[in-house]
Amino acid sequence: MIGTERAVPRKRLTQEERSERSRGIILRAALKLFSTVGYHGTTVRDIAEAAKVSTGNVYHQFPDKESIFRALLDEYFEQVASPEYPLNKALAAGAFPNDMAALARAARESVAKYRPYVALIYVDVVEFDGSHIRRFYSEMADRFGAFLAKHGPELKLQNLRDGVRPRTAMMVATRFFLQYFSVEVLFGVPNHFGQETEPALAEIVDILERGMLQRRP
Amino acid sequence: MIGTERAVPRKRLTQEERSERSRGIILRAALKLFSTVGYHGTTVRDIAEAAKVSTGNVYHQFPDKESIFRALLDEYFEQVASPEYPLNKALAAGAFPNDMAALARAARESVAKYRPYVALIYVDVVEFDGSHIRRFYSEMADRFGAFLAKHGPELKLQNLRDGVRPRTAMMVATRFFLQYFSVEVLFGVPNHFGQETEPALAEIVDILERGMLQRRP
Numbered sequence: 236m237i238g239t240e241r242a243v244p245r246k247r248l249t250q251e252e253r254s255e256r257s258r259g260i261i262l263r264a265a266l267k268l269f270s271t272v273g274y275h276g277t278t279v280r281d282i283a284e285a286a287k288v289s290t291g292n293v294y295h296q297f298p299d300k301e302s303i304f305r306a307l308l309d310e311y312f313e314q315v316a317s318p319e320y321p322l323n324k325a326l327a328a329g330a331f332p333n334d335m336a337a338l339a340r341a342a343r344e345s346v347a348k349y350r351p352y353v354a355l356i357y358v359d360v361v362e363f364d365g366s367h368i369r370r371f372y373s374e375m376a377d378r379f380g381a382f383l384a385k386h387g388p389e390l391k392l393q394n395l396r397d398g399v400r401p402r403t404a405m406m407v408a409t410r411f412f413l414q415y416f417s418v419e420v421l422f423g424v425p426n427h428f429g430q431e432t433e434p435a436l437a438e439i440v441d442i443l444e445r446g447m448l449q450r451r452p
Numbered sequence: 453m454i455g456t457e458r459a460v461p462r463k464r465l466t467q468e469e470r471s472e473r474s475r476g477i478i479l480r481a482a483l484k485l486f487s488t489v490g491y492h493g494t495t496v497r498d499i500a501e502a503a504k505v506s507t508g509n510v511y512h513q514f515p516d517k518e519s520i521f522r523a524l525l526d527e528y529f530e531q532v533a534s535p536e537y538p539l540n541k542a543l544a545a546g547a548f549p550n551d552m553a554a555l556a557r558a559a560r561e562s563v564a565k566y567r568p569y570v571a572l573i574y575v576d577v578v579e580f581d582g583s584h585i586r587r588f589y590s591e592m593a594d595r596f597g598a599f600l601a602k603h604g605p606e607l608k609l610q611n612l613r614d615g616v617r618p619r620t621a622m623m624v625a626t627r628f629f630l631q632y633f634s635v636e637v638l639f640g641v642p643n644h645f646g647q648e649t650e651p652a653l654a655e656i657v658d659i660l661e662r663g664m665l666q667r668r669p
Contacts, residue, residue: 275493376646429593446663
């Protein structure tokens with residue numbers, strides 16, 4: 236194939252397309268590095284080498300290393316806010332409060348799919364004292380509130396027992412399952428409750444349902 | 453005071469005491485660096501400079517950087533296993549299942565007191581793919597089981613409702629509260645459930661109690 240590449244250009248990219256493409260390649264390389272050797276352990280030169288571009292090209296796209304890191308967190312927050320994020324899909328389908336096993340499965344899928352981005356959160360907590368992600372977490376309750384304001388009427392929230400506020404209960408369940416599967420997926424410890432995931436989840440779902448739902452007559 | 457220090461040696465340290473002391477100083481410096489700039493972002497030279505010792509001194513105490521990191525994780529695991537660890541104190545006093553607000557306070561104290569060590573867990577997850585902490589987490593359920601075998605009779609576990617296994621329920625509560633306060637203490641987001649800690653905990657404790665305990669007549 237050597238020598239033919241120049242001869243048969245499939246498609247000429249515009250300047251803007253090339254720039255967008257190289258920005259994407261740089262971000263993918265940076266995500267891999269930041270999420271495995273940390274922020275301070277990664278240099279702009281490392282990123283350029285991994286992306287197979289010049290450092291000049293990196294600096295053409297981003298003013299500095301920190302703005303690459305921020306761009307990756309922004310990508311993640313955008314995904315987490317999207318209706319396509321597995322946890323959001325499950326919530327919109329009524330997994331809370333009426334099928335918490337489905338909520339758990341969606342939490343697992345969310346962590347597995349975005350594993351390197353979840354690692355970036357840890358990197359931010361350690362190396363930036365949480366300063367980039369603080370706003371995201373401090374607005375978390377508001378996002379759940381907005382979600383409930385929009386989807387509440389479809390969710391059969393009347394199944395919650397008196398005194399249980401939907402937002403708190405929804406956060407307890409989702410935060411718990413995300414953490415459970417972070418240990419499984421990111422820490423690499425599959426059965427940290429001392430039993431297989433399915434029976435462990437069945438016990439946990441039973442506790443949450445009894446804690447949150449009306450008693451069936 | 454300059455010039456008097458040599459003249460009035462308070463106490464002559466033995467070779468062994470000096471070595472132990474310098475080992476401790478190196479570990480404190482390394483903990484601060486690893487927990488704020490990560491493992492790959494820290495060099496042995498950085499540690500020596502922060503500890504105000506020579507790199508030769510560091511290598512006299514530790515064969516390499518990774519063994520310093522491992523020694524710090526071992527320190528933490530020893531603390532977490534000790535009866536003095538705030539969460540263990542609360543558990544031994546019966547906070548689970550009969551005073552989960554006290555369990556929550558103990559979780560907060562545990563995270564606040566060992567904050568830099570909790571950060572090391574994140575560093576291990578990111579930079580070592582969790583390889584140092586995996587065993588600790590995979591043995592977690594066994595440790596809770598052993599704790600229950602030892603302390604169970606004193607804990608009024610008969611208050612748990614039928615079908616709720618003590619170990620699972622104890623892990624659900626402790627893991628949840630540790631995670632809640634990790635967001636508060638390490639991520640720097642105090643009210644991430646959208647309200648002050650006390651009322652948020654009251655709602656959460658109510659859900660857990662209803663989920664785990666017998667219904668009072």
